Amino acid sequence: MNSWLEKMYEVFDHTPVIDTHSHVMPSNELYDHRQDFLVNFLQQYLQDDIRSAGMTKEEFGYVMDENQDIVKRFAVLQPYWKRTMNTGYARLAKTTLQLIYGESDLTDDNIMKISAAYRSHMEDPDFFEHILCQLCHIRKIISDHSHYDGIEIPHDEKIFLPVYRMDYLIMPENASDIRRIERECGFPVNSLDDLENAARLIMKKARENGAIGYKSGLAYNRSLFYEFADYNEARKGFEAI
Incomplete structure (x- = not known):
């Protein structure tokens, strides 16, 4: 990586942020509604990339069904995930995997490990603030x-x-x-x-x-x-x- 680019990343990593456009739920509601890793992982715009890669409505419904086995659900998701890995939203998701779970990708071998870690995070009342304030350097959120x-x-x-x-x-x-x-x-x-x-x-x-x-x-x-x-x-x- 070029030295000037490294310097830019270093500056970005320490720049405080005021998020002026957000739809983030309050932490208590987030914990109540998102107890499943794959449901959270496919929230917002990444799911549009997955669907554009060919996933059917029925397949998407199965993957988002928290009552089904997560390994089987990921088996349905995996081929579409591979097709979208280079989109902007997927690359952001992979960055999240690396920062929070220490994994460079979502695979058969780590889906259970990541899912368990996610559930553990959802039981930590300080984790929400850790993500926003420590990892993202967000100081305030203008929330819609x-x-x-x-x-x-x-x-x-x-x-x-x-x-x-x-x-x-x-x-x-x-x-x-x-x-x-x-x-x-x-x-x-x-x-x-x-x-x-x-x-x-x-x-x-x-x-x-x-x-x-x-x-x-x-x-x-x-x-x-x-x-x-x-x-x-x-x-x-x-x-x-």
Whole structure:
């Protein structure tokens, strides 16, 4: 490796990080929901590479079934894992294997060992913080809590700084969105004025419950060029919901 590249890696390895885009669960929820190594290993984007390599829906369902034998599940996964080992997400997964388990790859010979080590880590209340703070040098995480239905925002105040996603307040699309707004503001939302009042109240409650700011993911659905809308046009739009 070139000396300048080694120096860059050394700097990166000691650079404190503020993670500004995260969907990481609080540690207590992570421990409750991810007790199986393969389920955790294939979370997020790596599973898309595996599927692109040819894994069927039925095979993927079997591999993610915690009630099945992990050795047999890995036997189904292995050929697809080999085909994806050079993708960016797979290389990150291999880096994780090396840093946490001291293994350069996932194989028939070490799947049981890694699985046992994973279960042991899940019983260690300090391991979550060890990964984030010690291995990744993360100091704070701006965490998107959009997967919660409600204004309650559980978070570890030592690491997490939650932001509240407000897409459904900016652009409610159906009666279900309106009912959610009513649950969270505590009064009926029958007009555009009601919606404005509800949005202000919900945003205030979110801040009181720990949110440090607000977030919108509407760029997936529309332009982020928010023009000022005519009140009557906006009212007609609300009434059409």
